Amino acid sequence: MTDLYHLAYVSDVMLETSDQEPAQAHLDGQLREILDTAKRNNRETDVTGALLFSGSHFAQVLEGSESAINDRFRAISQDTRHHNVTPLLYEPAGERQFKGWSMALCMPEDLESLPALVRSKPSPGSVEASDLGKGLIASLAAAIGRRANSRV
Ligand SMILES: Cc1cc2nc3c(=O)[nH]c(=O)nc-3n(C[C@H](O)[C@H](O)[C@H](O)COP(=O)(O)O)c2cc1C
Structure with missing residues (x-):
C-alpha cells in the first residue's frame, strides 16, 4: 500500500497590511518568503501541493x-x-493532484469560483469541512491544470 495522504486547511492571513493590491503587495515580500521556504522544505520531503x-x-x-x-x-x-x-480534510489519497508542484501559488482570479470555505469556517472534522476540503482540492487542481507555466 502506498503511503500517500493529503491535507487541506484554511487560515486567516496575518501579513503586514498594505494599500496596494494584495497579490502585488505581498509577492515580493512575506508571501514570497513563505513560498520559497515551502518549496525548499517540500522538495526535500517529497511534499507537493498548492496554496x-x-x-x-x-x-x-x-x-x-x-x-x-x-x-x-x-x-x-x-x-x-x-x-x-x-x-x-486529512485522509489517504489515491494519487497526487499536484504532481511536480512543490508548492503552487493560486490567486482567486485563477479559480472559476472562490471556494465557500474562505467565507464560512466549518468545524474541523465535520462532513461540511471534509466536503469543502475536497472542493478546494478539485478547484486548485483544475486551476493548476489550466496553467501552462508556474506563476512563481
Ligand atoms: C500559509 C503558509 C503556508 C506554508 N506552507 C509551507 C509548506 O508547504 N511547507 C513548509 O515546509 N513550510 C510552509 N510554511 C512555512 C512554515 O510555517 C515554517 O515557517 C517553515 O516550515 C520553517 O522552515 P525552516 O525551519 O526551514 O525555516 C508555510 C507558512 C505559511 C504561513
Missing part, C-alpha cells in the same frame, strides 16, 4: 507521506504569519 492566497485567507493543500505531512503541518500551524488554522 491559495485570497488577501484575507490562506487555503492550502499538502500531499505526501503521512510523516512528511504531519511534520510540515506542525510547523505551518505554529506559524505566526497566519492564525485560526482550521483543518478541513
Whole structure:
C-alpha cells in the first residue's frame, strides 16, 4: 500500500497590511518568503501541493507521506504569519493532484469560483469541512491544470 495522504486547511492571513493590491503587495515580500521556504522544505520531503492566497485567507493543500505531512503541518500551524488554522480534510489519497508542484501559488482570479470555505469556517472534522476540503482540492487542481507555466 502506498503511503500517500493529503491535507487541506484554511487560515486567516496575518501579513503586514498594505494599500496596494494584495497579490502585488505581498509577492515580493512575506508571501514570497513563505513560498520559497515551502518549496525548499517540500522538495526535500517529497511534499507537493498548492496554496491559495485570497488577501484575507490562506487555503492550502499538502500531499505526501503521512510523516512528511504531519511534520510540515506542525510547523505551518505554529506559524505566526497566519492564525485560526482550521483543518478541513486529512485522509489517504489515491494519487497526487499536484504532481511536480512543490508548492503552487493560486490567486482567486485563477479559480472559476472562490471556494465557500474562505467565507464560512466549518468545524474541523465535520462532513461540511471534509466536503469543502475536497472542493478546494478539485478547484486548485483544475486551476493548476489550466496553467501552462508556474506563476512563481
Ligand atoms: C500559509 C503558509 C503556508 C506554508 N506552507 C509551507 C509548506 O508547504 N511547507 C513548509 O515546509 N513550510 C510552509 N510554511 C512555512 C512554515 O510555517 C515554517 O515557517 C517553515 O516550515 C520553517 O522552515 P525552516 O525551519 O526551514 O525555516 C508555510 C507558512 C505559511 C504561513
